Amino acid sequence: MVLDPFSSEKPTLIVRKLQPDNRETPLHFIKTDIIHHEFFYRRNHFSYPYLPTSNYWLPVNGVVVHPRLFSLEEIFHMPSKTVKVLLECAGNKRRFFKPKVFGEQWGKGAMSQGYWKGVTLRHLLELTGLKHGAKEVLIEGYDFGKTPSIEKPVSFARSLPIEKALHPDTLIAYQFNDQPISFKHGYPLRLIVPQWYAMASVKWIRQITVLDDVFKGPFQSFDYVYYPDKKTDAGAFPVTVVNVNSSIQKPLNREILNQGRQLIRGIAWTGTGQITKVEISTDNGSSWSQAKLAAQNESTSYAWRTWSYEWTPHEKGEYTILVKASDSFHRIQPKIPFWNRKGYGFNAYDQVTVKIE
Ligand SMILES: Nc1nc2c(c(=O)[nH]1)N[C@H]1C(S)=C(S)[C@@H](COP(=O)(O)O)O[C@H]1N2
Numbered sequence: 569m570v571l572d573p574f575s576s577e578k579p580t581l582i583v584r585k586l587q588p589d590n591r592e593t594p595l596h597f598i599k600t601d602i603i604h605h606e607f608f609y610r611r612n613h614f615s616y617p618y619l620p621t622s623n624y625w626l627p628v629n630g631v632v633v634h635p636r637l638f639s640l641e642e643i644f645h646m647p648s649k650t651v652k653v654l655l656e657c658a659g660n661k662r663r664f665f666k667p668k669v670f671g672e673q674w675g676k677g678a679m680s681q682g683y684w685k686g687v688t689l690r691h692l693l694e695l696t697g698l699k700h701g702a703k704e705v706l707i708e709g710y711d712f713g714k715t716p717s718i719e720k721p722v723s724f725a726r727s728l729p730i731e732k733a734l735h736p737d738t739l740i741a742y743q744f745n746d747q748p749i750s751f752k753h754g755y756p757l758r759l760i761v762p763q764w765y766a767m768a769s770v771k772w773i774r775q776i777t778v779l780d781d782v783f784k785g786p787f788q789s790f791d792y793v794y795y796p797d798k799k800t801d802a803g804a805f806p807v808t809v810v811n812v813n814s815s816i817q818k819p820l821n822r823e824i825l826n827q828g829r830q831l832i833r834g835i836a837w838t839g840t841g842q843i844t845k846v847e848i849s850t851d852n853g854s855s856w857s858q859a860k861l862a863a864q865n866e867s868t869s870y871a872w873r874t875w876s877y878e879w880t881p882h883e884k885g886e887y888t889i890l891v892k893a894s895d896s897f898h899r900i901q902p903k904i905p906f907w908n909r910k911g912y913g914f915n916a917y918d919q920v921t922v923k924i925e
């Protein structure tokens with residue numbers, strides 16, 4: 569079920585910035601695991617672009633055998649694939665870093681998911697053919713503007729290593745939840761890169777270029793890099809795969825509850841592999857119990873897993889509830905997050921504090 573945007577109990581996006589438009593999903597009020605586009609978080613580096621929507625062509629060029637211009641019509645008639653994919657901003661939960669870091673102070677809602685339908689990037693590259701030495705695939709968006717690191721305006725553009733570009737689920741998507749992708753989320757064509765943080769999923773694709781070199785644009789050599797050191801670039805490495813993570817949706821932080829049975833529920837997700845375990849502590853980490861994971865319906869899914877846990881507090885007072893997830897690669901959420909200067913990839917235990925009266 570998709571949450572009805574016209575119901576009277578309509579939540580709204582949480583505004584972080586008006587220009588450019590940056591808003592988060594009210595994740596704590598989301599009860600479904602498919603997000604309607606109206607409640608899909610928005611992360612923009614620049615103003616929304618102007619697009620030649622009535623005369624749109626997708627150029628695929630560079631180190632290819634046959635450079636091509638694809639029409640939308642042509643793309644719609646190619647073999648398609650529909651995949652449930654979660655997009656999480658690398659800055660999701662940034663506000664929980666201590667010491668605090670600069671940048672959009674995202675809470676837990678810089679993430680959303682649904683069904684993306686499109687043609688695989690692999691299919692387009694098979695049609696153009698790759699020349700010897702093809703190393704990366706650059707995807708450019710129509711939006712552009714100034715960034716602190718470069719003087720001239722630049723487009724939002726990022727490259728993928730060739731293996732990731734050829735991954736069978738890396739899509740040039742044209743539908744979201746059975747509708748054309750909404751303008752704010754990348755109409756008419758958007759790249760969808762499962763498993764990676766969402767900066768890789770370029771919206772409003774203007775051009776695809778196969779490169780025989782390493783692309784060094786600002787959105788991968790300046791931003792979206794982990795800088796573990798406060799002052800220098802020592803030990804820097806790129807932001808790619810999503811970390812194992814989880815969030816509590818209910819109860820709310822600082823909620824006042826009555827005594828009696830309580831349902832704690834939320835979501836857990838990871839970049840590669842599957843969520844295997846979600847553990848809850850209601851005594852601030854002294855003891856842990858396993859939450860119940862919801863069944864998984866799809867065979868290929870890059871989406872979150874919902875979980876729940878029944879809790880019956882026996883005494884009044886304040887409780888801190890913690891959650892940590894583990895995945896099939898034996899990655900476990902850490903107690904202390906990996907601090908980095910730009911505040912990416914926060915995945916320490918999630919927590920809420922409640923009072924039982
Ligand atoms: N063209 C373009 N693509 C983009 C961005 C952008 O600013 N411009 N932002 C990226 C980032 S950082 C994120 S988190 C996601 C956000 O997608 P959404 O706005 O559909 O939620 O898009 C990615 N793709």
Ligand SMILES: [Mo]
Nearest residue numbers: 611657658767
């Ligand atoms: Mo992002």
